[in-house]
Amino acid sequence: MYGWNGRILRVNLTTGETSVEEVDPRTARDFIGGRGWAIRYLYNEMDPRVDPLSPENKLVFSTGPLTATPVPTGNRYMVTTKSPLTGAISCSNSGGFFPTEMKRTGFDLFIFEGRAERPVYLWVNDDRVELRPADHLWGRTVFETEDMLRAETDPRARVACIGPAGERLAPIAAILNDKHRAAARSGVGAVMGSKNLKAVVVRGTRRIPLARPDELKALADQVVEEVKQAVAAGKATLRTYGTAYVPPVTNEVGILPTYNFRTGVFAGAEAISGRVLSEKYLIRPKACYGCPIACGRLTRVEDPVFGGEGEGPEYETIGALGSACGVDNLAAITKANYICNELGLDTISVGMTIACAMEMYELGLIPESDIGRPLRFGDAQAVVEMVRLAGLREGFGDLIAQGSYRLASHYGHPEFSMSAKKQEFPAYDPRGAKGMGLLYATSNIGASHMAGDTAYMEVFGVPKKVDPLSWEDKPRLVKYFEDIFTIVDAAGLCVFLSIRYLFEPTYNVEPVRISRLMEYATGAGYDEETLLEAGERVYNLERMFLVRAGFSRADDTLPPRMLHEPMPEGPAKGHVVELDRMLPEYYRLRGWDENGVPTKEKLAELGLL
Amino acid sequence: MKIHIKLLANYQKYLPPDCSSSSYEAEVPPDVRVEDVLAQLPVPLEESVVLVNGRTPQPGQALQEGDVLCLFPAIGGG
Numbered sequence: 001m002y003g004w005n006g007r008i009l010r011v012n013l014t015t016g017e018t019s020v021e022e023v024d025p026r027t028a029r030d031f032i033g034g035r036g037w038a039i040r041y042l043y044n045e046m047d048p049r050v051d052p053l054s055p056e057n058k059l060v061f062s063t064g065p066l067t068a069t070p071v072p073t074g075n076r077y078m079v080t081t082k083s084p085l086t087g088a089i090s091c092s093n094s095g096g097f098f099p100t101e102m103k104r105t106g107f108d109l110f111i112f113e114g115r116a117e118r119p120v121y122l123w124v125n126d127d128r129v130e131l132r133p134a135d136h137l138w139g140r141t142v143f144e145t146e147d148m149l150r151a152e153t154d155p156r157a158r159v160a161c162i163g164p165a166g167e168r169l170a171p172i173a174a175i176l177n178d179k180h181r182a183a184a185r186s187g188v189g190a191v192m193g194s195k196n197l198k199a200v201v202v203r204g205t206r207r208i209p210l211a212r213p214d215e216l217k218a219l220a221d222q223v224v225e226e227v228k229q230a231v232a233a234g235k236a237t238l239r240t241y242g243t244a245y246v247p248p249v250t251n252e253v254g255i256l257p258t259y260n261f262r263t264g265v266f267a268g269a270e271a272i273s274g275r276v277l278s279e280k281y282l283i284r285p286k287a288c289y290g291c292p293i294a295c296g297r298l299t300r301v302e303d304p305v306f307g308g309e310g311e312g313p314e315y316e317t318i319g320a321l322g323s324a325c326g327v328d329n330l331a332a333i334t335k336a337n338y339i340c341n342e343l344g345l346d347t348i349s350v351g352m353t354i355a356c357a358m359e360m361y362e363l364g365l366i367p368e369s370d371i372g373r374p375l376r377f378g379d380a381q382a383v384v385e386m387v388r389l390a391g392l393r394e395g396f397g398d399l400i401a402q403g404s405y406r407l408a409s410h411y412g413h414p415e416f417s418m419s420a421k422k423q424e425f426p427a428y429d430p431r432g433a434k435g436m437g438l439l440y441a442t443s444n445i446g447a448s449h450m451a452g453d454t455a456y457m458e459v460f461g462v463p464k465k466v467d468p469l470s471w472e473d474k475p476r477l478v479k480y481f482e483d484i485f486t487i488v489d490a491a492g493l494c495v496f497l498s499i500r501y502l503f504e505p506t507y508n509v510e511p512v513r514i515s516r517l518m519e520y521a522t523g524a525g526y527d528e529e530t531l532l533e534a535g536e537r538v539y540n541l542e543r544m545f546l547v548r549a550g551f552s553r554a555d556d557t558l559p560p561r562m563l564h565e566p567m568p569e570g571p572a573k574g575h576v577v578e579l580d581r582m583l584p585e586y587y588r589l590r591g592w593d594e595n596g597v598p599t600k601e602k603l604a605e606l607g608l609l
Numbered sequence: 610m611k612i613h614i615k616l617l618a619n620y621q622k623y624l625p626p627d628c629s630s631s632s633y634e635a636e637v638p639p640d641v642r643v644e645d646v647l648a649q650l651p652v653p654l655e656e657s658v659v660l661v662n663g664r665t666p667q668p669g670q671a672l673q674e675g676d677v678l679c680l681f682p683a684i685g686g687g
Contacts, residue, residue: 153671156627171687190612234619235617235619235653235656235682235684236619237619237681237682237684238684239620240618240619241619245617245618245619248617248631249617249618249681252615252617252677252679253660254663270630270631274618406659425683450677460683460684461656461657461660461683462683462684465658465665465683466664469664494619500684560686570663571660571662571663571664572663
């Protein structure tokens with residue numbers, strides 16, 4: 001096989017046995033890799049109705065055919081499992097250096113089953129596979145765990161692990177790799193914790209065989225050259241400011257989540273921008289493996305209260321821990337980000353959950369005695385303290401660690417949770433970007449910007465600008481973005497490079513460059529049409545997992561605030577999300593029935609019957 | 610009449626040297642069109658997002674007193 005290793009490592013944590021399986025070429029091609037292979041195995045092997053934190057749930061780490069190839073940003077891996085936050089499938093993905101190292105061990109996928117009796121970690125050194133005791137690591141932070149594991153395995157090894165939040169089964173716990181990169185969403189860290197699996201350590205030296213290496217290298221080099229030209233021309237905003245450049249942009253269009261999505265306009269947007277981050281805290285930009293963009297931020301905060309050093313914050317983190325909480329103190333947001341990485345928390349879900357708690361506290365729906373302190377919007381110190389408590393599940397942090405839906409429901413008011421399928425919104429108020437509204441509502445993984453981020457076109461003008469306030473054209477746009485994000489995830493690439501450089505500049509044109517790269521890597525017979533169909537196949541199989549888990553149209557919805565409370569101010573003033581008008585058309589375009597279930601005809605067309 | 614010109618992300622380098630925020634005030638003829646103001650700016654217009662008061666302007670749209678004309682490079686992220 002080319003592009004793929006074609007091998008899966010299966011780890012039974014209950015018995016301690018490991019085994020190696022080959023992947024047949026047709027499955028490889030039809031499901032692409034990464035997220036696609038993961039759902040193919042999970043769907044065939046497990047009952048989607050199982051308790052996510054039981055030994056019956058399975059956990060899959062997967063790379064794609066372009067991971068660890070010369071294709072720029074071929075550095076992603078995905079974590080797929082039944083989510084304890086949503087009860088649906090997860091597709092949490094991360095970059096850094098771990099994914100490339102994992103692929104170079106000679107395995108594309110790790111499948112974890114069962115539950116270890118005592119804490120363990122997996123050590124994969126090329127073909128040598130070992131489950132080792134991890135009692136000495138239990139309770140340790142992410143940073144301590146990585147340092148100790150590299151010391152006792154190989155200083156060149158790469159580590160993905162959980163912190164205290166995952167050990168304590170927080171439904172918003174992340175899996176961190178390379179200390180600061182996170183497969184953050186949907187509580188995948190808690191699934192790892194439930195299996196007593198503290199860490200996965202990899203060291204790989206295998207080169208990935210490619211079907212047409214010269215052609216792949218030539219096209220990859222051309223893309224790198226285009227990025228370099230953009231950098232040289234001073235256009236590379238992500239290099240200059242990281243994703244932190246975004247708050248003033250979303251604020252300008254009136255969709256920067258503020259005060260738990262009461263409004264989309266925040267007076268402190270400039271104070272929490274990339275410009276301030278660069279001036280005050282940036283040490284230098286940091287790239288993942290093989291990335292010419294370098295959007296990562298290595299930062300240091302010198303401050304008596306919020307001091308520290310690490311990576312971040314990203315835009316989503318700033319939106320959640322900053323504007324959504326009414327906080328305009330970038331030092332505090334950065335500190336809260338460091339703590340999330342250290343303890344293993346999803347910055348989006350924890351920030352948005354604190355915002356939810358702040359609104360409910362101010363309305364008198366949560367008594368101060370439960371929290372142990374006042375919790376008003378704008379209180380930076382309270383945000384940092386709540387993040388720490390959530391990561392340790394101590395005091396009021398135990399409720400925050402369960403996410404906003406469970407917290408708000410605990411006090412009898414789930415409507416204050418700004419979530420879809422119980423997963424917190426990312427930092428775009430969908431009332432001012434209607435595609436994002438339809439995406440949050442229908443996404444297989446609950447609200448997420450990584451499921452098919454139509455803000456690319458609605459807000460950022462990539463590959464071209466569309467009106468964010470119109471709804472008529474959005475069902476088609478959402479379907480297309482969901483399918484192409486599926487391809488990018490399954491291939492093992494980063495969306496930042498892919499959407500801009502690997503697709504044609506109108507969304508009704510086929511994904512030309514990425515299909516050529518896929519074909520040069522694998523030689524499996526990909527062209528634009530077969531690749532788009534494979535993306536749609538994977539998306540539909542994920543949907544079938546949800547259907548079998550008991551999800552239906554009733555779950556493809558948004559909080560009442562998004563549907564009935566018009567945006568109070570700014571460019572999106574007066575707007576709500578017209579979900580009822582978009583949903584039927586979206587289902588029709590998908591080939592799903594009026595209950596959101598793929599029809600027999602659609603499944604047959606995709607070879608899924 | 611006066612309008613505000615706001616430059617975000619990498620276009621901040623085109624702000625006047627004494628400008629401490631992301632926007633500055635500019636004097637323009639009454640009812641000037643968006644395109645005419647853009648033509649006077651030192652910003653590369655291809656691959657830019659242009660907004661008037663946070664919304665995409667219509668072709669030929671005239672500006673009003675106090676309008677905010679905002680530009681940033683078209684690039685995803687978040």
